[in-house]
Amino acid sequence: AQTIHQWPVAEIKAVGSPLSLGCTIKGKSSPNLYWYWQATGGTLQQLFYSITVGQVESVVQLNLSASRPKDDQFILSTEKLLLSHSGFYLCAWSLVGLWAETLYFGSGTRLTVL
């Protein structure tokens, strides 16, 4: 069975500080990986997706970056946090195919920027 693990569960950070969030998928070889940001109020915004190691596509510009250093790992980071980065970050994976049919999500990381 596939499992998706996100870390940390929650972070409280200061404006201007760096950030690194992680996601690991076990039990699925070479999945497509995604980062989503969920604002207070529930709207989901796709940030990045990756279909292979070392290749990441940006969907929106939010002064964030993402990397896929291993087949099963997806990292979201920034060198300088903004207040607007607060929210709930969700990692997801999908099967490889013509397009993403179904997303499977991790438990999320709650980020509070003060």
Added chain:
Amino acid sequence: TQTVSQSDAHVTVFEGDSVELRCNYSYGGSIYLSWYIQHHGRGLQFLLKYYSGNPVVQGVNGFEAEFSKSDSSFHLRKASVHWSDSAVYFCAASMNTGYQNFYFGKGTSLTVIP
């Protein structure tokens, strides 16, 4: 242009009632439609999806959804809700135009009163 719209931000029902959560989409090509559930502070869980065939699809925990091309809709239903069904429900659409094209509605918060 909103690809997926959920007209009801909040729905409140009593335990044992039936419920319908509405979703409309706007896209003329091949489309996957799906529903996800998010309990408070958690990640999203996949409920069901439709691409073709029988327009009524069954999901987990007694949920079903019906696709209507004429109405451009994919409404979620449950015949008898339980208090544990209280959550936010997201309708989603993915198109065969790229992995970034996976859109979520704004969500409907369902409250079930015991």
